[in-house]
Amino acid sequence: MVDGRSRPIYMDHAATTPVRPEVVEEMLPCFLERFGNPSSIYALAREAQVTMERARGRVAAAIGASTDEIFFTSGGTEADNWAIKGVAAANRKKGDHIVTSAIEHHAVLHPCQALEKQGYRVTYLPVDEFGRVEPASVEEAITEKTVLVSVMAANNEIGTIQPVRAIAGVTHDHGILFHTDAVQAIGAIPIDVDALGIDLLSLSAHKFGGPKGTGALYIRRGTRVKPLMDGGAQERGRRAGTENVPGIVGMGKAIDLAVAEMPQKSAWLAAMRDRLIRGILDSIPDTRLNGHPTERLANNVNMAFRYVEGESILLSLDALGIAGSTGSACTSASLEPSHVLTACGLPPEHAHGSLRLTLGSRNTDEDVDYVLSALPRVIERLREMSPLSPNDNA
Structure with missing residues (x-):
């Protein structure tokens, strides 16, 4: 029990989600019977193969793809690496030029930086104050040597949704492949690879109620992509390594549930999100909302508080039973300000005071009430101790 509450409040669903009971139930036979x-x-073995292919069909159906266009991976990071390095090599x-945005997840940025060390050229597109990529900037960046444009569907830190269809249209006008990191988008916004013009798409099961360690890369039929790993002939010779059948089955069930529930769940989460945003802005001065005010994921709240450090906010909230984040879980140990927030124009001292709260199916209106009661007190106390605060009398 924390601060009189019987359970902690988990508001870090962008980092990971709890595995749904229905998913666990469907996975169990793959450990004990169809192993x-x-x-x-x-x-x-054929039983395992049939079970796995059924899951492949579920993943394909969720994004409007064909089953032979889905390739299983260990997660979103591997899928991003494979898309970028595989297209570049093939x-x-x-050409030797790649276009991406300055606010991509490090699973995209770091492979691009690794390719730069091998002689490739990468253009990192700027974003506006809300974290949106302008399709016109993609057009300007493309050269005759461009082989890939990679822009995420929705940002993991600030929740901004990108104009994927328009960006893909620009790339295809030039005969260039388009990849999107949809790790945060799957199960949150509708994704149809044909309607949006997506050639490669990365996803990860643990972001939508599935198990960790399982993901997939959609590769449009006919797209030239070299394998990332050498080994066996699994995944039709394109991804070596014995498939994680229990994880794949869990991902198939989870994506089925997530897509089916998306319309109702998104409306409900957005209502809680908006109440949380309004409550924070109304009760805490010197605070701003990060990301697009409307074109954002239904569960994402990202705020910047002046004169305080994000780590101190998190530790204080944790003591009160509230789990949040300062940004991506992959960079939570870093002392550097968020590359996403600084790309949006926030000064480093403001970016350091960020807090990301991402809602999920277990959150309630009472949880929002509790956070709105606790957070102003936390910020006030931290500002009283901060040497940066204008109210400091030292």
Whole structure:
């Protein structure tokens, strides 16, 4: 029990989500009964293969793809790396230029930086104050040597949704492949790869109620992408390594549930999100909302508080039973300000005072009430101790 409450309040669903009971139930037989290696040929292995292919069909249906365009990976990071490095390697004779945005997840930025060390050129597009990429800036960045444009569907820190259809249209006008990191978008906004013009798409199961360690890369049929790993002939010779059948089955069930529930769940989460945003802005001065005010994920609240450090906010909230984040879980140990917030124009001293609260299915209106009661007191106390605060009398 924390501060009189029987349970902690988890508001970090952008980092990971709890695995749904229905997902666990569907995974269990893959550990105990249908545990065969799907690459073998006997009956037990064929059972595993059939189960895995059923899950592949679920993932494909969720994004409007064909089953033969879905390739299973260990998660979103591997899928992003494979898309970027695989396209670059397969198209080296055509060109050596990649276009991406300055606010991508590090699973995209770091592969791009690794390619730069190998002689590739990368353009990191700027964003506006809300974190949006202008399709016109994509047009300006493209050269005759460009082989790939990669822009995420929705930002993991500030929740801003990108104009994917328009960006993909620009890239296709030039005959260039378009990849999107949809790790935060799947199950949160409608995704149809054909309607949006997506050639490659990355997703990760643990962001929508599935297990960790499982993801997928959609590769449009006919797209040239070299394998990321050498080894066996799994995934039709394109991704070596024995498939994680329980995780894949769990991902298939989770994506089914997430897509089916998306319309109702998004409306309900957005109502809680908006009440949380209004309550924070009304009760805490020198505070701003980060990200687009309307074109944002239904569960995302990202605020910047002047004169305080985000880490201190998190520790104070944790003591009160509230789990949040300062940004991406992959960079939570870093002392550097968020690259996303600084790209949006926030000075480093303001970016250091950020807090991300991301809602999920277990959150309630009472949780929002509790946060709105606790957070102003936390910020006030931290500002009283801060040497940066204009109210400091020292």
